[in-house]
Amino acid sequence: MSRPPQHFKVASSEHNGVSVIQSQVAVTAANAVAAALPSSPGGKAAAPGKMKKSSGDKDSDEYRQRRERNNLAVKKSRQRSKQKAMDTQQRVNQLKEENERLEAKIKLLSKELSVLKDLFLEHAHNLADNTQPPSAANPAADNP
Amino acid sequence: MSRPPQHFKVASSEHNGVSVIQSQVAVTAANAVAAALPSSPGGKAAAPGKMKKSSGDKDSDEYRQRRERNNLAVKKSRQRSKQKAMDTQQRVNQLKEENERLEAKIKLLSKELSVLKDLFLEHAHNLADNTQPPSAANPAADNP
DNA sequence: AGGTATTGCGCAATCA
DNA sequence: ATGATTGCGCAATACC
Secondary structure (H helix, E strand, O other): OOOOOOOEEEEEEEOOOOEEEEEEEOOOOOOOOOOOOOOOOOOOOOOOOOOOOOOOOOOOHHHHHHHHHHHHHHHHHHHHHHHHHHHHHHHHHHHHHHHHHHHHHHHHHHHHHHHHHHHHHHHHHHHHHHHOOOOOOOHHHOOO | OOOOOOOOOOOOOOOOOOOOOOOOHHHHHHHHHHOOOOOOOOOOOOOOOOOOOOOOOOOOHHHHHHHHHHHHHHHHHHHHHHHHHHHHHHHHHHHHHHHHHHHHHHHHHHHHHHHHHHHHHHHHHHHHHHHOOOOOOOHHHOOO
């Protein structure tokens, strides 16, 4: 119970539409520690009461200020990250739509093309019929 | 370093439950706020100094166990979240590729179509020229 | 009632 | 030395 900066904070945070009121009790201690890094004070005995500047490096103005700044930066960073994710998701939807559009267009063009080709074939046949004397196969076509 | 629960953790997970202090800071402060809010354990004013089992409720096996499980769940959840983001990004790339493919196809079909149409027009003109007597405008076209 | 899953947040290490 | 990122644990919810 000796944490000076014991601030509690009620933050209303709405994520996906649902606004939740969350009481945040900043537990200034109890936080985990660097996972696997040698950052622990090698030789600093925890003797309270002597540090160059007015406090054991924690709860100093300097420290508190840095923390606050960092917390802000973190918040900002995370927000941007989330925004980016949403944008990406939106991009997916957009691309999907465009894809469908393109696919439809292809279908249309293909059909058009096939119609034209058929016309060509038909015409070719007509030409053949006109140019050539009636074969035995189909005399009625030219001479009804 | 006067942080009470200084767990050291190296990628694995295991620490001696040494958490102390910090305890019920929440209760006192939070209650004021809690007045307007649901949730929060309604009543206990947590008199410091005696709790039936081993300690307040922190550093109990129960607590530690729950924490660890939650930490695990959190890790898992975040991993999945990250994975999902990557998948989405990949989907974007995939869709972009497909988009280009479709666009190319459209270009091709369009060209084909325009060629065929031109052929048709040309042929139509030929037909007209053959069917109709040479106009004064362009006698050379049919009779070189 | 009991669990996991999500989420906001603060800390500390690291990057740039 | 400073903001941005990232891994991690905590606590409150959300969700079953």
